[in-house]
Amino acid sequence: MFEGLKAYLDSVRARDPAPRSRWEILLYPGVLALGMHRVAHWLFEAKLFFLARFVNHFARFLTAIDIHPGATIGKNLFIDHGFTVIGETAEIGDDVTIYQCVTLGGTNPTNGQGGKRHPTIRSNVIIGSGAQIIGPITIGDRARIGANAVVTDDVPEGATMIGLKARSTLVPAEEWIKEFIPYGTPCDDPCEEMRNSGRDCVEKLENELKSLRAEFEALKAAQEGQSVPQRSGTDD
The missing domain is CATH 1.20.5 (Single alpha-helices involved in coiled-coils or other helix-helix interfaces)
Structure with a gap:
């Protein structure tokens, strides 16, 4: 468990030059929110919905990050700063980076049933600040979502999306991305x-x-x- 936490903190440090130590990263609101979500998600799967919601609301009070207990999150999610909302049926892969004021929102189901209504974010995706990703769409591996982009359609693997409504820049990410590009878009x-x-x-x-x-x-x-x-x- 300790080694897993250490590896997670190191993954955050690799994407953020600001912290001087792992102890400092432990105080990040995104790290606190993710840790409390793990507890809330465990309670949610155990059908202890009230307790799961209680942990969720407490985490939101502390961090200004609202992650529904039902959301499924992979390894090494890094939420840089707060005011982010992640819906109930959202699915997030490994090594995803989300900046502030991002919404992984849902659409209103027309059949009166909940179902899958929030996005699926594949691994190694970077989502810029203020981006709104709406509906049961899929964001492909290594995609980049630009700041304030509004995405309502599937995003292919490696694409960079900008604008409102978001459009592709037609720049293949694999041609120029070396490892990690901060803030979600090429500069x-x-x-x-x-x-x-x-x-x-x-x-x-x-x-x-x-x-x-x-x-x-x-x-x-x-x-x-x-x-x-x-x-x-x-x-x-």
């Missing part, structure tokens, strides 16, 4: 390429506008020249 190479592409488009439009203006001025000058009466070569 340099792919995005820089896209920004440069955007600048090229703007410059092209500006050049075309200048060319059109020059043609307009030339036509205007030509028309003005034709409208000026020509003087005869002899005087009366």
Whole structure:
């Protein structure tokens, strides 16, 4: 048990440069919330629903992180900061990183039954702050969800999703991700390429506008020249 806790704390430290020791990580709200969720989930599976909810509400009071006791969570989940909500039927794989203000929310079942209504997050996924992942969808392994993205459809393995409603950047994660990229989205190479592409488009439009203006001025000058009466070569 102690070795397992040590390995978990080391996995958090590998993804966060801030802590100076394992003892400091033990005070993280995400670590406390996950530890109390393990207890609440055990009570939930034992059908001790009131006690499970009590632990859940106490954990939320302490950490501002609301994890339903029914949620299934794998190894080494790291919730960096608080104000995160994880629904009852959510499933989370191993080595997932979630930043603040994320919702793994559910959809309203049309048949009046609960069922599977929350997302399934595969392993090694990074979810940026403020992201909203809604419904019984699947986020593939190693996917990256950008900050404030709204995701309502399945996300393929290795994709990076941005925007509202989230769209793929079409940048394959396996081409540039070495190990762990903090905050869920690329910051340099792919995005820089896209920004440069955007600048090229703007410059092209500006050049075309200048060319059109020059043609307009030339036509205007030509028309003005034709409208000026020509003087005869002899005087009366």
